[in-house]
Amino acid sequence: MTVKGQRPHALTDAPFHYCPGCTHGIVHRLVAEVIDELGIEGKTVGVASVGCSVFTYNYFNCDMVQAPHGRAPAVATGVKRARPENVVFTYQGDGDLAAIGMGETVHAAARGENIVAIFINNAIYGMTGGQMAPTTLPGQVTQTTPYGRDVKTAGNPIRVCELLSSLDGVALAERVTVDCVKNVKAAKRAIKKAFEYQMAGKGYCIVEVVSTCPTNWGMSPADAIQWLRDNMLPYYPLGVYKDVGEGEQ
């Protein structure tokens, strides 16, 4: 028998709790595959944040710590400064990273903290049931923008990669998505590069994954993917916003 697809070792056997069609599962797998390929599970420490991905500590086989809402970059800073030889990543949603945790994010990035942030941008608060996120699109209906996000009163969405790319401490800021095989492969390349950059001591790396939330968007998984292509990607263009390159700094 030939085994075609195998669960990465860096994932535990615990079944994901995520909704059907949610892209968290894909991203988890990509991170785990990268950890396997780099052979770093034994020295990797993940920082779970608050949001739908709060239980990531159950899913990754590496050591995990759970951070208060928004504080994952600070917790990761403590972990990394305590054990610089280890590889440290945060896994954060848009509310965690770009709303309550924007301060910690910007300063960890500005310090060039040697950590990787995996940033899930699905334009909504998933865990609490579909409220407006800092990345909710103009006009997008959520539980707390029932008439559509009016930027005059509810403010404008934040493009995180663009924002962070202006900071000297950032080594990599790349936006990817996982809507098709080609993009999934590109997303994995970005995540791998981010981990490699950390191991080379290049500084703060963020991989923003434009993601879906079929449940809170009120769509089927397939429709959600199409909505992401039609609405999210024009506002959040894929691409590399900062890359210090492979060479010595």
Place this chain on the structure above:
Amino acid sequence: MNEKVLMKGNEAIAEAAIAAGCRHFFGYPITPQTEVAAYMSKRMPKIGGVYLQAESEVASINMVLGAGAAGVRVMTSTSSPGISLMAEGISYIAGSDVPCLIVNVQRGGPGLGGIQPSQADYFQATKSTAHGDFHMLVFAPSTVQETVDMIAMAFDLGDKYRMPTMVLSDGMLGQMMEPVVLPEPREPDNDSKDWAISGHKGKREHNVVNSLYINPQELETLVKARFEKYAEIKENHQIAEEYLADDADIIIVAYGSSSRVSRSAIDAARKQGIKVGMIRPITLWPFPEKAIEKHVGHAKAFLSVEMSMGQMVEDVRLVVNGRAPVEFYGRTGGVIPTPNEVLEQIVRINGGVQ
């Protein structure tokens, strides 16, 4: 033994922490504790340690959480408003069973308050630091030497019981200089915690440091287990100093700076023939109930002297439990009571000088 030197309380805190093997400090500037951070920023780079000025107290305490979870001896220091900002993180640290040391060099409040010495954070330190059922070990030194001694004890007991500990100082103790003998330095021990998220190296199951328990029964069981630990600490780690208490009719209960003022007042009252003594709590949590209980029989009155509107007095009343009057005298907002003011209270309670 080390040479006796003259040191500021705040600098002694930093040097004592280093002597206790602490090599990780995260903090944010705030008066009147800034010397702790300044001292650390000078020393840590020279001994292979980490000093990091965070963007806020919120970030500092979460860096402490990260480093503590990774298994290293770690601390932060701040002053009153900073503790309010750290409250969330302290709750997570307690809920994740992570040891660390938090120093509060108290100043007057509420709000921005003032920068002069205060003891108005007693409730915050001992009862209501943040959300949820938990405690910190809280030490309240009254001299620079005792501050040094308490730092090491706080680290060691924090590690033993896997919990956050606090040294509750104030602007006066932090800014003043006294002679101090520093302990012999200990090597950092950062690799002995088998629960830490230090990387499993393929040799064990993955460790998780976490405070989230969705199942109420599971959370209740965990919190109850933590309270069994607290009960053990209450039994074994109450510390108090008695001063002329054995024959005292009036017993002052005071800690930290206000205990020093009270001591001066007691000496003056004794000269007038008033039998007054003191119980000085050194641990505020656990509160030294046993030391107070011991004197409930013979003391005709208790007087809690604090630099607050009256916080610890509630704990004194809980122990005395109606068996003797428990009075209160305090100044607040950064005002330090004078020995004469306390003496007046002693004379009043005594019913004048006999």
Place this chain on the structure above:
Amino acid sequence: MSDLNVLFAGFGGQGILFSGKVMAYAAMMEGKELSWLPSYGPEMRGGTASCSVCISDKAIGSPLVVNPDVLVVMNLPSLEKFENDVVPGGIIIIDSSIVHKEVARTDVRVVYVDASRIAEENGLKGAANMVMLGRLFKETGFCSAENLDLGLQKSIPARKANLLESNRKAIALGIES
């Protein structure tokens, strides 16, 4: 002498805290219990500075000197602020180069020292605080001359060792004043 509570007061920049520190170190060399407590905060930035030093044979209670046995004062606002706090029978030592006011109280001993002028005339500008300390030593004998000098040595960090001699000289001038 068993207990001595001294309050040093003046402008920020006059070396008020340093005077207190030398006294504290000298007392430590003498084997006394002691405390040194500065005023702190925004008032230190150009305003008045003060410093409480307590020395005793017993453990120090309150380190904040409310009623000093000796007030060492180097500016007018501080004299006006603290004059009435000095214990009856206490001493007020005034830098009369700067403070042109006589103390009204008759129940304290007042010592006028032309400290700033003495320092300046001897090429020791900025060392008036040490002249004052020398005079405090002369008036109270709070330690031995040897320990005063050791206290001075302890108070001057190695990188400023070149200042030792000028401070020594200033203290000597204070003692002679």
